[in-house]
Amino acid sequence: xxxxxxxxxxxxxxxxxxxxxxxxxxxxxxxxxxxxxxxxxxxxxxxxxxxxxxxxxxxxxxxxxxxxxxxxxxxxxxxxxxxxxxxxxxxxxxxxxxxxxxxxxxxxxxxxxxxxxxxxxxxxxxxxxxxxxxxxxxxxxxxxxxxxxxxxxxxxxxxxxxxxxxxxxxxxxxxxxxxxxxxxxxxxxxxxxxxxxxxxxxxxxxxxxxxxxxxxxxxxxxxxxxxxxxxxxxxxxxxxxxxxxxxxxxx
Amino acid sequence: xxxxxxxxxxxxxxxxxxxxxxxxxxxxxxxxxxxxxxxxxxxxxxxxxxxxxxxxxxxxxxxxxxxxxxxxxxxxxxxxxxxxxxxxxxxxxxxxxxxxxxxxxxxxxxxxxxxxxxxxxxxxxxxxxxxxxxxxxxxxxxxxxxxxxxxxxxxxxxxxxxxxxxxxxxxxxxxxxxxxxxxxxxxxxxxxxxxxxxxxxxxxxxxxxxxxxxxxxxxxxxxxxx
Ligand code: HEM
Ligand code: SF4
Ligand code: FES
Numbered sequence: 001x002x003x004x005x006x007x008x009x010x011x012x013x014x015x016x017x018x019x020x021x022x023x024x025x026x027x028x029x030x031x032x033x034x035x036x037x038x039x040x041x042x043x044x045x046x047x048x049x050x051x052x053x054x055x056x057x058x059x060x061x062x063x064x065x066x067x068x069x070x071x072x073x074x075x076x077x078x079x080x081x082x083x084x085x086x087x088x089x090x091x092x093x094x095x096x097x098x099x100x101x102x103x104x105x106x107x108x109x110x111x112x113x114x115x116x117x118x119x120x121x122x123x124x125x126x127x128x129x130x131x132x133x134x135x136x137x138x139x140x141x142x143x144x145x146x147x148x149x150x151x152x153x154x155x156x157x158x159x160x161x162x163x164x165x166x167x168x169x170x171x172x173x174x175x176x177x178x179x180x181x182x183x184x185x186x187x188x189x190x191x192x193x194x195x196x197x198x199x200x201x202x203x204x205x206x207x208x209x210x211x212x213x214x215x216x217x218x219x220x221x222x223x224x225x226x227x228x229x230x231x232x233x234x235x236x237x238x239x240x241x242x243x244x245x246x247x248x249x250x251x
Numbered sequence: 252x253x254x255x256x257x258x259x260x261x262x263x264x265x266x267x268x269x270x271x272x273x274x275x276x277x278x279x280x281x282x283x284x285x286x287x288x289x290x291x292x293x294x295x296x297x298x299x300x301x302x303x304x305x306x307x308x309x310x311x312x313x314x315x316x317x318x319x320x321x322x323x324x325x326x327x328x329x330x331x332x333x334x335x336x337x338x339x340x341x342x343x344x345x346x347x348x349x350x351x352x353x354x355x356x357x358x359x360x361x362x363x364x365x366x367x368x369x370x371x372x373x374x375x376x377x378x379x380x381x382x383x384x385x386x387x388x389x390x391x392x393x394x395x396x397x398x399x400x401x402x403x404x405x406x407x408x409x410x411x412x413x414x415x416x417x418x419x420x421x422x423x424x425x426x427x428x429x430x431x432x433x434x435x436x437x438x439x440x441x442x443x444x445x446x447x448x449x450x451x452x453x454x455x456x457x458x459x460x461x462x463x464x465x466x467x468x469x470x471x472x473x474x475x476x477x
Contacts, residue, residue, distance in 0.1 A: 006346075019346065072349035098347045105342040170358050171337035175262075203261055212340030213262040213333050215360055216436040217353035234444030237263055241442060244258040 001027045001093040005040065007052055008100045010109050017109065019098075029089040033076060034059060034066060036088055053112040059084040061225065064162030068113045069100040074164035074223045082162065082225045102167035106174070106209045117163050119209040123178055124161075126205035127198045130191050143189055156184035158226040165220035165228070171212030176220035178206045179236035180228045186239055196243040203240050265333060270440035272326035273433055277459070279319055280426075284466045291473055296403025297392045304399040307382060327368050334361035356432035363429040370422035377409055378402065410471040419471045427464035434459060 003024045010017030024043070027036055034056050041051035057063040066083040070076035076086040091097065099113065107115040132138075145153075159180035166174050182199050185191025191198070214233060221230045258264040286306065289298040306312050356363070381387065382402055389398040409415050434456030438444070443452070 008346075069345060069347075072345060072347035073352075100345055100347070103341055103343055103345055105340050168352060170341075170353055172340040172342075173262075173337070203263060204257075207262050210340060211262075212337035213265060214440075215333075215337070215357055216432075216439045217357035219352035222352040230439065231444045234439050234442045236442075237266070237440060238442030240261070240263045241258075241267065244254060244261075244264070247254065250254055 001029060001088065001091070001095075003027055003036075003091070003094075004096040006096065006098045007112070008109075009052070009112055010101075011050075012111060013108050027088055029087070031088045032059070032084060033070070033086040033088065034084050053110075053114050055114050056084060061085045062160060064160035064225075067102045067115060067117070067163055067167070069102060069167055071098055074102065074167040075162070075225050080225060080227050082160075085225075102163055104163075104166045104172040104211065106172070106211050107163060107166065115163075117161070119211070120161050120163065120174070120177060122209065123174070123202050123205045124181060126201040127181060127185075128194060128201060130185060131193050132190055145188060149187060153184050153187035156180045156187065156228065156232055159184075159224075159228050160226060162225060164223050164225060166211065168219045168223035169212065169214075170217055170219060171215055173214045173220075174206050174209070174211040175214040175233045175236070176224060176228055176230065178202050179230075179232035182236045182239060183232040186235065195239060196247050199236060199239040199243045200247060200249075203236070265329060266440040268325060268329055269333070270437040272322040272329075273437045275319070275322045276326065277430070277434065277437075279322075280463050280467075281459075284463055287470055288466065290403065290406060290470050293477075296390070296401060296407075299403045299406075300390060300399045300401055301392065301395065303382065303402045304397075323371070327364065330361065330364045334364075337361075354432055356428045357436070360429065360432060363425050366425045367422065367429060370418070370425070373418070374422075377415075378405065381405060407474055410474040413475060416471045416475045420468045423464050423468040426467075427460050430456070430460040430463070 005022045005024060006019045007022065008017060009020045022040055022044075024036070024040055027039065031039070034054070037052060037054060044051045055065040055067060057065040059066075061082045061084060064082070067074070068083055070083065070086070075081060075083045077090055078086050101107075101109050101113045102115050102117075104115075106119045107117055110116050157180075159177060161177060163177070165176035166172050169176075182195075182202055185198065186195045216230070216233075218230055221228060259268065286299075286302055289302055290296075292298045382400065388401040388404060390401045391398040410419070435449075435453045438449070438452050443449075
């Protein structure tokens with residue numbers, strides 16, 4: 001298939017950046033979206049031009065690195081998948097595809113499509129630790145956990161920290177990510193011990209990073225590659241309210 | 252900062268204020284509509300005017316209305332602050348936007364709110380200010396030992412002007428759009444999201460929004476036609 005690509009090019013954080021147009025030919029529908037970009041980059045290198053920088057690692061939907069907005073959708077048009085799991089058969093011959101970096105003041109562009117998502121790492125760090133013994137792995141059944149609870153916690157835990165929720169949110173809010181991280185531990189007895197400290201720390205850090213505030217639009221859950229539900233946000237709201245009232249820290 | 256201000260200034264605390272003031276305004280709208288429907292009686296304004304007299308003289312209502320003024324101000328100021336922060340949080344915008352992930356209402360709460368605030372200023376100037384500070388004809392209805400202000404005639408006069416009727420109806424549509432998202436959103440902000448109850452809340456929100464929007468809009472149209 002033949003494609004026209006309009007891609008955001010920006011040499012560094014201070015560069016103003018602009019869209020460049022590229023034409024590609026002979027793209028197979030079996031290629032993944034990232035393979036299509038690989039073909040483009042080979043073409044650019046033979047033309048002695050700088051290849052397009054984009055992030056990728058696992059290429060199987062588990063690392064969350066492949067952040068980009070494709071025709072206005074983070075990770076492209078397929079529901080519940082990452083960019084690396086998107087295939088060219090989702091597009092038609094002759095299509096124009098606009099590719100932009102995730103846009104959020106808290107995710108500054110490093111180069112082209114690569115953004116700095118370390119704000120997420122700092123939110124996770126602010127959550128602190130959980131009290132479990134290290135060393136030998138525990139017996140799996142030492143702490144009995146009801147099946148439904150385990151599944152619910154697992155659903156929240158599938159968040160891969162990709163940042164698509166922030167990119168999709170009209171307010172660039174990080175509530176879905178933060179709430180998934182708060183919830184998957186809050187739902188389990190192992191995580192309950194520090195749950196007060198955790199939610200206060202993570203929400204506080206989230207606010208400091210400059211993300212927007214949640215308007216409950218639901219755009220995040222619609223675009224999340226792991227289909228994390230905004231029920232997690234409600235749970236975090238409850239946890240935060242409870243923690244603010246019950247914590248004995250005055251400041 | 253104390254834990255309390257910390258909480259109120261956090262994004263979740265701010266949303267809690269939006270939600271509680273929003274819900275308070277929702278209750279107010281229901282009460283306000285019930286009162287206003289008395290404008291539909293063909294009784295020379297007796298029901299409406301005596302009701303308006305009660306609403307401006309009863310101590311409990313007076314105290315509640317101070318809460319209402321504070322609530323609206325808090326909701327509007329907080330809403331505009333949140334909106335500004337949210338626009339700033341995006342920074343550079345997208346070239347291509349797929350809008351349908353989020354409903355029109357949910358994406359435009361700020362604009363809708365500002366239009367409501369402008370309407371509110373006009374609305375308060377036309378009726379509230381006139382009732383409290385202006386001069387009005389007094390009427391003594393049969394069976395009452397006191398005279399009441401004839402607010403009914405003021406309302407009737409204003410809505411004989413089609414421009415005001417149109418402004419009013421458009422404003423009600425804007426309120427409806429604000430609530431289409433706002434009603435259920437307020438519960439989510441409070442942390443109330445439940446497999447069993449959330450669909451009920453959403454349904455109730457839609458019914459409330461339609462009934463209230465239509466209910467208010469009918470009044471000036473009816474008065475204009477009569
Ligand atoms: C008739 C009067 C009004 C009612 C009944 C009302 C109701 C509501 C409700 C229920 C919410 C949802 C709260 C939440 O998501 O937690 C809301 C949100 C909002 N309101 Fe209003 N509102 C009114 C007037 C206004 C005015 C005058 C403004 C501003 C000038 C305003 C600005 C906003 C904004 C910006 C939001 C969204 C906040 C967010 O991002 O979540 N509203 N409103
Ligand atoms: S909640 Fe979903 S969209 Fe957000 S970071 Fe996690 S996996 Fe990505
Ligand atoms: S490259 Fe790992 S999720 Fe896409």
